[in-house]
Amino acid sequence: MKRTLLGLATATIAGLAVTAPVTLMAGPASAGGDFGPNTCLEGYVWREARTGDVVCVTPATRTQTLADNAAKASRWTSGPFGPHTCVTGYVWREAFTGDDVCVTPATRAQAKADNGKAADRRVSAKLWITRYTVPPVDNGDGTSTSTSVDDIPRLKINGDHYNFGQVRLYIRYNTGRLYWSGTVSASAHSGYVGGSFGKKTGVFDCSGGGKAANAYAQAQDVVSGRWSPRLPVRVGCAVL
Structure with a gap:
């Protein structure tokens, strides 16, 4: 050539x-x-499970999070884990350390998954x-x-x-x-x-x-x- x-x-x-x-x-x-x-990619919003919770989630997950927060008192009972023991069918959400809001097992699994993907959604x-x-x-x-x-x-x-x-x-x-x-x-x-x-x-x-x-x-x-x-x-x- x-x-x-x-x-x-x-x-x-x-x-x-x-x-x-x-x-x-x-x-x-x-x-x-x-x-x-902590700016979220388009299509995601801050979860706000508590003040300062800036994990990016879908709008539907955030709506569920706020609803669970509002209903937390109705899902607590006195039991082996103290006054915040969850009623039957619910577990602690554990979106952050000390998060004792009671949610369904599926919602807790979602919170864990969202935490794991937090960095990829910013x-x-x-x-x-x-x-x-x-x-x-x-x-x-x-x-x-x-x-x-x-x-x-x-x-x-x-x-x-x-x-x-x-x-x-x-x-x-x-x-x-x-x-x-x-x-x-x-x-x-x-x-x-x-x-x-x-x-x-x-x-x-x-x-x-x-x-x-x-x-x-x-x-x-x-x-x-x-x-x-x-x-x-x-x-x-x-x-x-």
Whole structure:
């Protein structure tokens, strides 16, 4: 196979990798719908078995939880476990340590299952960076074409624990100046929790030689407004 090498004039990365602009959003403190690290994925709400119970459950489970709380006194009797012994057919819910609200065995099993899935139902907005290179372009005639920068690693922004739907992505210099922006649709992928994605940015990774980060990547879940942590990167290097 013939490999043709095309020369490329020196240019800054900013001139090569910027995508179409998107509308910028306000910072994390003012993003609507963000209730902090316990924000639930769309379709879930806080259980509120007690004040401060922020386990994410279905609306139907929350309704049942509130009904059980309201009926607790009618299901207690004095017995071997004290004045809060459950009447026949009921057991302690145990949604949290010391939870002695009496519920059906099925409801207690549901509470245990919900506790086990709590982390997977939050908009944790996890983010990580991988690198990729550009393969030669097949010309369809037994030859391929490449450029002098194809072997330079570029940044791919990945995430999971997002709502299904649009996620806004940004790379900013540490000064706050926007360097690159884009959008991606988070959807279901095997092995990942909630909505997940992987976005090739076209932005060159300039961290070679142990150079310090001069920028950061960040994502915003549009449905909740929640922001991911900032990931340090180095961008803006000149390439040949």
